[in-house]
Amino acid sequence: MNYIIISIIPLMILVILIIGLNEKKDVFKLFIDGVKDGIKTVYNIFPFILAITVSIGLLNSSGALDILLIPIKPILVKFGIPDNIITLCILRPLSGSASTSVVLNIFKESGPDSLSGKIASIIMGGTETTIYCTTILLGAVKIKKMRGILIAGLIADSVAIITSIILVNMGII
Amino acid sequence: MSKIWSFMIIISIIIAFFIGNPDIIINSIMDSSKNAIENVITLAAMICFWSGIFNIFDKTSISKKFSKIFKIFFKKIFNTKELSDKAQEYMSMNISTNIIGIGNAATINGIKAMEEMQKNNKYVDKPSDNMTIFVLLNTASLQLIPTNMIAMRAIYGSTDPSSIVIPVWIVTFLSLISGIISIKILNKKIR
Known part of the structure; x- marks a missing residue:
């Protein structure tokens, strides 16, 4: 099973190259052109990555995040949601690296098979960095208004978090 | 986007002043900008590679x-x-x-x-x-x-x-x- 999973990506590259050669395409030139496009894309999305990383970093290191969480935390703890999961829920839509470090802390403190370890694993596997993703995709086409995307994305994330907690509490895994 | 982004920065600066260490702001800005550059370099390498591969795929039937x-x-x-x-x-x-x-x-x-x-x-x-x-x-x-x-x-x-x-x-x-x-x-x- 593992072997199949790790073979998919190399196989895909192989197949793409073979198809290209088979259709008598100048595969090397196409690759180089693609890379040039890629550089332009990175150039276009970098400002958005910088903007979002700096603002999230500030929110995190100034302690603003903890203070904003003070009124919410006791309510959620009453519902049986572990304290560190709440921090994870807030960081997950914002930043992949910040949420990963929260999960690793949970793993270190209580282990990956503990209640919060399981919840954290499922939340990480079942959700994406919603705000980061939206910023990059809209930033690439220079759109600044988001319409309903953020609200819908956060609704989807909340559903993911709630189902993760329910599934673990039901003893599914 | 403008509103959310500026809200995040403004609230952070105000709270840093309240807690009493405004120097954390500039340190954090330096750290995360550095992080953003580091991330974008790894990202750039992989994005460029995949952009090349998929450009080949894109031009095939x-x-x-x-x-x-x-x-x-x-x-x-x-x-x-x-x-x-x-x-x-x-x-x-x-x-x-x-x-x-x-x-x-x-x-x-x-x-x-x-x-x-x-x-x-x-x-x-x-x-x-x-x-x-x-x-x-x-x-x-x-x-x-x-x-x-x-x-x-x-x-x-x-x-x-x-x-x-x-x-x-x-x-x-x-x-x-x-x-x-x-x-x-x-x-x-x-x-």
Whole structure:
């Protein structure tokens, strides 16, 4: 099973190259052109990555995040949601690296098979960095208004978090 | 975006003053800018590589056939009349790379799909209905096997690291459905 999973990506590259050669395409030139496009894309999305990383970093290191969480935390703890999961829920839509470090802390403190370890694993596997993703995709086409995307994305994330907690509490895994 | 972004910065600065260490602000800005550069360099390498590979795929006849597999699915959730064939090709590559779990390839194909959709967009500064649904799909974790998470669980001594796979599928499915329903409702309300 593992072997199949790790073979998919190399196989895909192989197949793409073979198809290209088979259709008598100048595969090397196409690759180089693609890379040039890629550089332009990175150039276009970098400002958005910088903007979002700096603002999230500030929110995190100034302690603003903890203070904003003070009124919410006791309510959620009453519902049986572990304290560190709440921090994870807030960081997950914002930043992949910040949420990963929260999960690793949970793993270190209580282990990956503990209640919060399981919840954290499922939340990480079942959700994406919603705000980061939206910023990059809209930033690439220079759109600044988001319409309903953020609200819908956060609704989807909340559903993911709630189902993760329910599934673990039901003893599914 | 402007409002959220400035809110995050303003509240952080005000709170740093209250706590009494405003110097944390400039340190944090320096740290995260450095992080952003470091991230973008790794990102750039992989985005460029996948952009090259998928440019080959894009120019072969297979890519058109490939996007046909996704046509039925696209018809269900998008307004396909407003989607060009090119956009559908990039969208199907974006979704399939997301499913396999090559995030960087998904990013580059997603951006190209957005660029194609922007050509048919009536407004310059607002995403079209199709674009909002597409972005939402990308904010859901479509990855079939959460390999990173399984690896991390294994490193930290889980007895059954891959036990999360099926719960992750249930979670993804439910969150995707609720996300799509919400964006469809919101699209009618927020023009």
